[in-house]
Amino acid sequence: MLYVLWLPLMFQAALVVLIGRQLLAKGSFEWALFDAVGIPGLSIRLDGLAFLFILLSSLMAILAGFQISNFFAKQSSIQKRIWWRFWIVLLGLSLVWTAGDLITLYIAMELVAFGVVGLIALGDQAESYRSALRYLKAVLLGTLSFLIGILLIYGIYGTVSLEALQQNIESTVLTGLAFALMTVGLVYRAALFPLHSWLPPAHGSSHAPLSALLSALVTKASFYTLARLWLDWGDLIGSHLLAQLLGVLGALAILWGGWMACRQSELKMLVAYSSVNQVGYFFLLFPLIIGVSNEVALLAKQGVMLQVVSHALAKAALFMAAGNLVAALGSKYIADLSGISRSMPLSLLSFGLAGVSIMGLPPSGGFLAKWYLLQASLLSGQWWWIPVLIIGGLLSATYIFRIFSRSFLEEANTKSIKIIPKVLEIAPMILALLAVGLGLFANAPLALMMIGLEVTNGVE
Amino acid sequence: MALNSLLPLWVLATSLVVAFVIFAIPEDRIKLRSFLNLSAAVIKLLLVMIMTWGVFQGVFYETRFEVAPGLVFSLKADPLSIVFAGLSSVLWLLTTIYAIGYLEESPNRSRFFGFFSFCVASTLGIALAGNLFTFLLFYEMLTLSAYPLVVHRGTQAALKAGRIYLIYTLSGGALLMLGVVMMYLHFGDMPFVSEGHFQQVSASEYPMLRLIFILLIAGLAVKAALVPLHGWLPSAMVAPAPVSALLHAVAVVKAGVFGIVRVVYDIFGIEFSFALGVLVPLGWLAAATILYGSIRALYQTDLKRRLAFSTVSQVSYITLGIALFGPLGTIGAIVHLVHQGIMKITLFFCAGNYAETLGIHRIDELNGVSKRMPWTSIAFTLGALGMIGLPPLAGFISKWYLGLGALEAQMYWAVGVLVMSTLLNAAYFLPILHRIWFRAPQAAWCNTPSLKRLECSWLLLAPPVVTAVLILLLGVFASWPMSPFSWAVFMANKEYGL
Incomplete structure (x- = not known):
């Protein structure tokens, strides 16, 4: 048995149950390794949103782990080398979801990047090394910008605790600069248009189950961090202009990513460009939470959260299914x-x-997400997002149906199609059904998201 | 009680579960697949019959739960859902039998029947949807599940038709969604209730409501094939005959019209729609479609294409009936929803039989075909005469009430449209009948001795014969209790508070 997979999974499951009970019983809570105020230290903040993402990444760990253990031959060298990278990524991600201060956040993001570079480089072609290096460059640049922002904040306020900063942060030029630097760094790592060009080769050239993990969770980490910072501080120091700019870039990502996905000749590259397209929707969050009524902000948060979760599930399913098709x-x-x-x-x-x-x-x-985003756009009077949402949907349909149109074509050729193990078809089906099911049972995840969220948003 | 709240879900589940099971069983398990298909269809029909009886007795069936805060998924049975659900479940059973016969020996049957069941589940969902949100859900599900059926043959032509179909329906779906979102945002959850929601709305809301109405109708009009959004329907004719039959009679086209019925009667309310001033333009649009479809049908040389343009025209009778403000027009619209479905499915079954047995696709190849295939030809004739509106067939009942409705609403131009259209119907159907019965048979297949006793497989013959008999019965016994006509009267009385 693959103890390197199942033992950590069991440990993880126990931990999830433990903190889940704590959260449901007492609401959101914080915990710090070094208790003294002001000292950069390891601290944890757990609220509903963080817990939702922990659940998501645990689920993904189970399914991606299962897929990986079956996708590669049992005694292959990849099986030996993959697991420590896999768990470093997941450890990093868990810390990203729950970091209570900027330093923890920074370390967590570096951990993720470290593991991911290792995973991408596992691909056996020279192309994979190039993609890995390109990814590393993007990540380092992004992280550098993020780190300068953190240092500036620490210099001004003498603390990196998110809780403390939320109480003290003020709108000054220097704070604005720090905030902008952090935003730019995270935007780069989240692969928002026009800083997205590193993503498709990285996701398209690695092994399918790994691409699933990368696109489902890793792209979300940077966006999640950015979103949390904006939810914490956006009302005070986020400018309308920057928020609109992020929204516009998101809109362009939707259109450009969709257009590029329609033009790919390789199946996995199509799926990878679809990520550029789908990540664009996330960034409509910013214009729809800054300077709008609470009602609009709530709709936007619900919509984007659903988009993030359903994209994670659906994109992982797409990559795994695409991997099976390519293998066959x-x-x-x-x-x-x-x-x-x-x-x-x-x-x-x-x-x-x-x-x-x-x-x-x-x-x-994905449908419910669009439903909420349409409502938020209409209610806030920002009607210009509506055509983006509609055209984006039609573009996605165009690239998804390209695959079906092709696969339904009856040609008189005798192709030899390899038989692949049936067990590889389980995980993508589960993920796809979950993505669909989220459209019918969104009450629980939305309720979970709201635990502690009003407080962190600065609305008493 | 639990049974009553779950019955609508069971009706849906019969075909949904079967869809997944069919995907899972291997391609060569033909007997098992046919058994599953038929038993699901029969069970569904029985459940719908139970529900029909229940609704008649005043039992309230609803399955509901909250999808997300403020968004309710609701399936319920009211008289209008029963009309559509009844039609779908009867015709599904017949089409399943027909499809089993039609697709014998052809590849990809597992995929076909899987999506076929999805398609029916979506149609039943549309029929039983209790609010706009649920309706939208199944409406889009139908769009998607019908696509693999349209492109089933996998030829370049089929794939092109599939693309056209998607461009039209997905764009329409986007407009519909925008309309529904705006409705929910401004007016909250929209359950379907007779007389609608807006009796007490202030005049300042009128422009917004008009905009929403236009968006909703534009989205629905694509599937309902109202001019100028009908382009996908004739090209979708490349699909196999059972798919065309289903598409034209119950599934896609009907879903669009059914949506228009729901929006006008159960969301806006007929009286408010009239006050809003949107009914007359809708009527004009329907009238234009009726005439346009008939004229285009005249010029088609391909049998299935002529039938397709005939659908464009005939389905808009329903929309016209809705636009006629008055109970008689409503009766005409609802009853035509059922009658058109049964007549059109008969015609498509027959066209499929001609094509499958004798390879006939063009109208000029039909000469004397009655000698070789008498039963199919009788069924086709009943369908065609019914479409023209000859008494005492089913089509006469619906046309008669549409005409009365037009007179009652004092929309005399609509009477003119109906007369014109009847003449055009006769002009494109009678020559076909003439060829079938009175022209000399073509030598090639006339002399081939029929090996079987029947003119074609009984699986292909039974469904059109049954629907042809129904055309006659529904016309002659229209006034019997539980007939579609009686349900239509029942509903019209409710809608107008009579």
């Missing part, structure tokens, strides 16, 4: 997909169900 075909090109619906119906169905969420069609988490 022995070709990475979309043009070779014809007739695959006969031999791999289950993987194709998973791809389709996940696609429903990506397109934002009901019933799916």
